[in-house]
Amino acid sequence: xxxxxxxxxxxxxxxxxxxxxxxxxxxxxxxxxxxxxxxxxxxxxxxxxxxxxxxxxxxxxxxxxxxxxxxxxxxxxxxxxxxxxxxxxxxxxxxxxxxxxxxxxxxxxxxxxxxxxxxxxxxxxxxxxxxxxxxxxxxxxxxxxxxxxxx
Amino acid sequence: xxxxxxxxxxxxxxxxxxxxxxxxxxxxxxxxxxxxxxxxxxxxxxxxxxxxxxxxxxxxxxxxxxxxxxxxxxxxxxxxxxxxxxxxxxxxxxxxxxxxxxxxxxxxxxxxxxxxxxxxxxxxxxxxxxxxxxxxxxxxxxxxxxxxxxxxxxxxxxxxxxxxxxxxxxxxxxxxxxxxxxxxxxxxxxxxxxxxxxxxxxxxxxxxxxxxxxxxxxxxxxxxxxxxxxxxxxxxxxxxxxxxxxxxxxxxxxxxxxxxxxxxxxxxxxxxxxxxxxxxxxxxxxxxxxxxxxxxxxxx
Numbered sequence: 176x177x178x179x180x181x182x183x184x185x186x187x188x189x190x191x192x193x194x195x196x197x198x199x200x201x202x203x204x205x206x207x208x209x210x211x212x213x214x215x216x217x218x219x220x221x222x223x224x225x226x227x228x229x230x231x232x233x234x235x236x237x238x239x240x241x242x243x244x245x246x247x248x249x250x251x252x253x254x255x256x257x258x259x260x261x262x263x264x265x266x267x268x269x270x271x272x273x274x275x276x277x278x279x280x281x282x283x284x285x286x287x288x289x290x291x292x293x294x295x296x297x298x299x300x301x302x303x304x305x306x307x308x309x310x311x312x313x314x315x316x317x318x319x320x321x322x323x324x325x326x
Numbered sequence: 327x328x329x330x331x332x333x334x335x336x337x338x339x340x341x342x343x344x345x346x347x348x349x350x351x352x353x354x355x356x357x358x359x360x361x362x363x364x365x366x367x368x369x370x371x372x373x374x375x376x377x378x379x380x381x382x383x384x385x386x387x388x389x390x391x392x393x394x395x396x397x398x399x400x401x402x403x404x405x406x407x408x409x410x411x412x413x414x415x416x417x418x419x420x421x422x423x424x425x426x427x428x429x430x431x432x433x434x435x436x437x438x439x440x441x442x443x444x445x446x447x448x449x450x451x452x453x454x455x456x457x458x459x460x461x462x463x464x465x466x467x468x469x470x471x472x473x474x475x476x477x478x479x480x481x482x483x484x485x486x487x488x489x490x491x492x493x494x495x496x497x498x499x500x501x502x503x504x505x506x507x508x509x510x511x512x513x514x515x516x517x518x519x520x521x522x523x524x525x526x527x528x529x530x531x532x533x534x535x536x537x538x539x540x541x542x543x544x545x546x547x548x549x550x551x552x553x554x555x556x557x558x559x560x561x562x563x564x565x566x567x568x569x570x571x572x573x574x575x576x577x578x579x580x581x582x583x584x585x586x587x588x589x590x591x592x593x594x595x596x597x598x599x600x601x602x603x604x605x606x607x608x609x610x611x612x613x614x615x616x617x618x619x620x621x622x623x624x625x626x
């Protein structure tokens with residue numbers, strides 16, 4: 176019997192389950208290594224060389240170098256692991272989370288201060304909320320040169 | 327005998343710890359968050375526990391993908407604040423209570439909950455931010471937390487995570503375990519994490535004020551209804567990281583108004599002899615990406 180996954184129809188959301196965890200095993204384990212100050216220094220000095228020490232896919236390495244957290248999550252990363260990369264670059268959780276929406280840091284922060292993103296229209300794929308695939312990327316200027324995320 | 331006198335529920339947002347560590351608590355952004363804990367800090371002084379049983383989740387800190395225990399109880403003498411990538415938080419080392427922790431582990435495992443016993447781990451913001459919120463700023467060297475702490479880590483990072491019902495039932499077993507410990511100890515049980523938040527993807531930043539406040543209502547008056555909520559509802563309504571709220575149910579299940587076995591007449595009568603008193607309730611949006619929720623419930 177396949178894993179029961181009742182969460183696949185939630186827009187803009189990847190649940191970190193056993194399948195994602197298998198895909199992202201080395202990506203996430205690389206992230207854990209950044210909990211040591213000396214590893215953070217080595218990584219920052221030469222990201223490519225440091226990443227090449229890990230049996231990660233080329234796509235995973237590129238997502239890390241690009242700090243493309245959406246891509247990293249699609250490739251099996253988990254946000255609590257990936258947060259170690261952000262921490263290494265001095266980024267806060269808010270900066271990291273915001274970067275996944277297409278909004279600027281200021282736009283995302285303003286949304287949070289205004290009460291956050293509404294669940295309305297964002298519970299199921301196929302509704303019309305701001306987290307739905309057909310509304311990506313978000314933010315005023317992100318359509319210019321921004322990549323449309325595939326559904 | 328030891329007894330659980332109160333339960334505390336609070337979010338454990340890392341940015342709250344950072345704001346305290348960097349002296350930003352007086353900033354306009356943070357003031358309303360910390361104002362919500364003024365009562366709580368005084369309450370902690372007036373109701374100082376002998377031990378805190380602190381339910382939290384490890385955020386890929388002590389547990390990588392090497393090992394993913396569903397429920398892990400700390401039986402060590404002490405726990406260092408972890409370096410989560412920013413350097414360790416400048417807060418005191420957490421002192422454990424190995425005797426009570428080992429007793430609880432034995433009792434709860436014999437009540438059919440298979441805990442993982444942990445003798446060595448660092449503790450991350452999930453554990454230290456609630457302590458900071460309830461105890462205020464402390465010097466990492468000169469000061470100490472007010473009492474020993476038993477860390478109890480729940481896996482809410484990789485699915486499958488335990489159900490709300492399982493957590494609620496585990497709380498009942500923990501209460502029984504505490505009450506079978508001979509020494510007179512005043513024990514608090516804390517459930518941490520939440521409330522609504524999502525840290526990932528196009529849906530990052532989701533907040534659900536209505537759902538959160540209904541949850542707070544249920545935690546006070548109808549915890550069995552909260553325990554029946556399936557995982558998918560947390561994800562849809564409170565965001566992917568809102569799943570952390572299952573941990574509040576462990577603390578709530580440990581309160582005396584919850585029958586150990588709701589099919590057993592003696593247990594039902596025992597539970598009806600008790601009620602909980604909500605001493606404090608607080609809700610604020612936002613702290614970073616998250617809705618901050620906080621409750622203090624006392625056994626009456």
